[in-house]
Amino acid sequence: MRFKLKKSYVEDLRLFEYRSSLMWYLALLAFLAVFPFFAGTYWVYNFMLAGIYSIVALGLNILTGYTGQISLGHAAFYAIGAYTTGFLTTKLGCTFWLALPLAGMAAALIGLIVGIPALRLTGIYLAIATMGFAFIIDQVILEWKYVTNGTNGLIVDRPTLGPISFNSDQAYYYVILLFVVLFVWITKNFERSPTGRAFIAVRDSEVAAQTMGISLAKVKTTAFAISAFYTGFAGGLFAPLINFIGPDNFSIMESINFIVIIIVGGIGSVHGSIFGAIFMTFLSEIIRLGKDVLPEAMQRMVGFQGAVYGLILMAFILFEPLGLYGRWLKIRFLFEVFPLYRRDTFRKKRKFYRSERSR
Amino acid sequence: MAYFKITDLTKRFGGVLALEGVDMEVEKGQVYAIIGPNGAGKTTLFNCVSRVYSPDEGAILFKDKDLLKLRPHQIARQGIARTFQNIELFTNATVLDNIFLGRYMYKKSSVLSEAFFTPWVKDQELKARRKVEEIIDFLDLQAYRDERISSLSFGIQKIVELGRALALDPELLLLDEPSSGLNPEESQDLCFWIEDIKEDLGITIMLVEHDMRFVMQVSDAITALDFGRVIAQGHPREVQGDPEVIKAYLGEENGATP
Numbered sequence: 102m103r104f105k106l107k108k109s110y111v112e113d114l115r116l117f118e119y120r121s122s123l124m125w126y127l128a129l130l131a132f133l134a135v136f137p138f139f140a141g142t143y144w145v146y147n148f149m150l151a152g153i154y155s156i157v158a159l160g161l162n163i164l165t166g167y168t169g170q171i172s173l174g175h176a177a178f179y180a181i182g183a184y185t186t187g188f189l190t191t192k193l194g195c196t197f198w199l200a201l202p203l204a205g206m207a208a209a210l211i212g213l214i215v216g217i218p219a220l221r222l223t224g225i226y227l228a229i230a231t232m233g234f235a236f237i238i239d240q241v242i243l244e245w246k247y248v249t250n251g252t253n254g255l256i257v258d259r260p261t262l263g264p265i266s267f268n269s270d271q272a273y274y275y276v277i278l279l280f281v282v283l284f285v286w287i288t289k290n291f292e293r294s295p296t297g298r299a300f301i302a303v304r305d306s307e308v309a310a311q312t313m314g315i316s317l318a319k320v321k322t323t324a325f326a327i328s329a330f331y332t333g334f335a336g337g338l339f340a341p342l343i344n345f346i347g348p349d350n351f352s353i354m355e356s357i358n359f360i361v362i363i364i365v366g367g368i369g370s371v372h373g374s375i376f377g378a379i380f381m382t383f384l385s386e387i388i389r390l391g392k393d394v395l396p397e398a399m400q401r402m403v404g405f406q407g408a409v410y411g412l413i414l415m416a417f418i419l420f421e422p423l424g425l426y427g428r429w430l431k432i433r434f435l436f437e438v439f440p441l442y443r444r445d446t447f448r449k450k451r452k453f454y455r456s457e458r459s460r
Numbered sequence: 461m462a463y464f465k466i467t468d469l470t471k472r473f474g475g476v477l478a479l480e481g482v483d484m485e486v487e488k489g490q491v492y493a494i495i496g497p498n499g500a501g502k503t504t505l506f507n508c509v510s511r512v513y514s515p516d517e518g519a520i521l522f523k524d525k526d527l528l529k530l531r532p533h534q535i536a537r538q539g540i541a542r543t544f545q546n547i548e549l550f551t552n553a554t555v556l557d558n559i560f561l562g563r564y565m566y567k568k569s570s571v572l573s574e575a576f577f578t579p580w581v582k583d584q585e586l587k588a589r590r591k592v593e594e595i596i597d598f599l600d601l602q603a604y605r606d607e608r609i610s611s612l613s614f615g616i617q618k619i620v621e622l623g624r625a626l627a628l629d630p631e632l633l634l635l636d637e638p639s640s641g642l643n644p645e646e647s648q649d650l651c652f653w654i655e656d657i658k659e660d661l662g663i664t665i666m667l668v669e670h671d672m673r674f675v676m677q678v679s680d681a682i683t684a685l686d687f688g689r690v691i692a693q694g695h696p697r698e699v700q701g702d703p704e705v706i707k708a709y710l711g712e713e714n715g716a717t718p
Contacts, residue, residue: 110586110589110590110593111582111586113556113589114582114585114586287575287576290574290575290576290577291574291575293577293585294569294574294577294581294585295560295563295564295567295569295574295585295588296571296574297574298553298557298560298561298564299561299564301550301552301553301557302550302553302561302564304550304552305549305550305551305552305553306548306549306550306551308512308544308548309544309548309549309550310533310550310561311510311511311512311532311533311535312510312532312535312536312541312542312625313536313561313562313564313565313624313628314533314534314535314536314537314564314565314628315533315561315564315565316531316533317533323571327571369552
């Protein structure tokens with residue numbers, strides 16, 4: 102067990118509690134920085150995808166994990182971000198570096214508009230409402246051909262910055278890495294700020310949050326807007342990654358994919374978002390490769406991927422509700438207290454007492 | 461004009477009259493207790509004040525301001541804090557974060573500045589932290605600072621909730637059954653704290669309580685409710701001896717005294 106003697110309140114505001122953890126994260130960053138030099142394009146591409154999913158997961162976690170508002174419509178924000186970037190760069194000739202924040206803002210604005218009616222809904226009803234919103238956006242993409250080219254889709258090029266071209270996978274990788282780090286940092290900042298605490302307050306007890314002077318309407322719409330900003334921004338990075346965006350990229354399956362990412366990774370944690378994103382990116386690769394060894398009939402089955410996702414989701418909810426991050430914490434704890442670890446340490450305590458919540 | 465005044469407050473739930481024409485006046489600096497048997501409407505009264513419920517008739521004036529015109533989250537800004545009968549803490553956060561949330565309404569930082577955690581935000585957080593630490597010292601919560609609420613005992617949770625309410629820097633504090641679920645020792649500590657809150661911090665306190673010994677010890681004035689009506693009001697000794705109150709607690713026949 103490590104004990105740290107804290108001598109000032111500033112120490113509680115630091116991002117890294119121990120000097121050693123800072124070192125480990127720097128080592129990880131150094132590894133990620135040199136990664137494209139020795140890894141093949143296949144790995145680099147998948148890492149980029151995992152990076153984009155990480156940003157989405159961080160955003161969705163702000164809404165679902167921290168604030169406790171479920172959303173099954175995040176593919177729509179993702180699509181708004183992707184199409185905003187695509188439209189601005191290809192049709193209006195706007196530079197990618199301006200289109201990217203605008204993509205986030207467009208999604209945030211729509212998020213704000215969606216957030217207001219969502220104030221009256223909770224739980225499953227909110228899930229259905231946000232899903233309905235995703236279907237609406239789906240239809241808009243198909244019909245608003247001036248912006249989206251309908252089913253023909255948009256071809257989006259990789260960006261350039263002055264003389265530097267990010268056309269190769271290796272180069273674009275660094276753009277994504279930069280933004281992943283930036284969004285992780287921003288999320289950690291929210292965690293230690295009053296707004297982040299207000300998110301958690303609204304999730305844990307709405308009635309108590311109100312007596313603290315927290316306006317539920319304001320906090321929930323803020324959460325929606327921030328979450329949509331992250332997701333829209335990620336969508337903006339996604340469009341040049343795959344070069345071509347069409348309505349198929351933003352189906353309901355993608356929304357479910359996002360939810361699975363945060364549940365598998367760990368609800369309400371930054372680590373969890375990233376673990377989940379990496380896990381799910383490589384899972385779909387494993388499913389794709391695994392199909393080759395399966396019998397002929399199963400290879401041609403349509404819903405195979407969805408079925409595997411469903412099984413994994415159920416397994417996690419049943420056996421590890423805290424997700425991969427929870428498992429990580431347990432393993433780390435095992436090593437910290439090595440001979441003294443007991444299985445019961447993490448056994449769920451019985452709830453003798455439950456509060457009645459008047460929402 | 462009275463400091464805090466409730467006039468003719470009526471609240472119906474369907475056919476049930478939870479409160480019926482309740483009048484009450486609290487003076488600044490008092491500890492004011494509301495007693496009554498189960499279902500008398502004590503908590504409903506608190507919920508009307510903190511705007512969890514909207515009463516059907518009547519008025520609630522705090523420093524001549526009509527509370528019924530405000531939205532629930534605006535009550536705190538008037539200087540009114542409360543605790544709950546069944547603890548309503550933020551269960552998955554630490555003690556520190558819970559008390560920090562009491563400082564939320566004093567924040568001046570925007571969402572954008574918090575996203576980048578500017579030095580100014582950091583400064584604001586450090587100031588809030590000092591205030592939070594004052595409360596932790598006041599209530600002897602040092603040992604539990606970084607504990608999650610879900611891992612704490614009921615008694616400690618009650619005290620954390622009191623601390624969270626105090627972090628709002630209120631003028632009027634509503635305590636809903638503060639001593640329920642506490643052991644005699646903790647209950648005695650609470651008595652002293654209530655006295656300190658009244659004397660040192662100058663906060664006016666209204667509390668709902670079952671434990672008569674506790675009420676007699678701390679309160680300056682009492683209102684007794686039964687079936688939503690005021691049955692006695694005044695000095696603790698008078699109310700305790702009031703035949704209506706004894707009847708409400710002990711029943712009618714024989715006129716047995718406690």
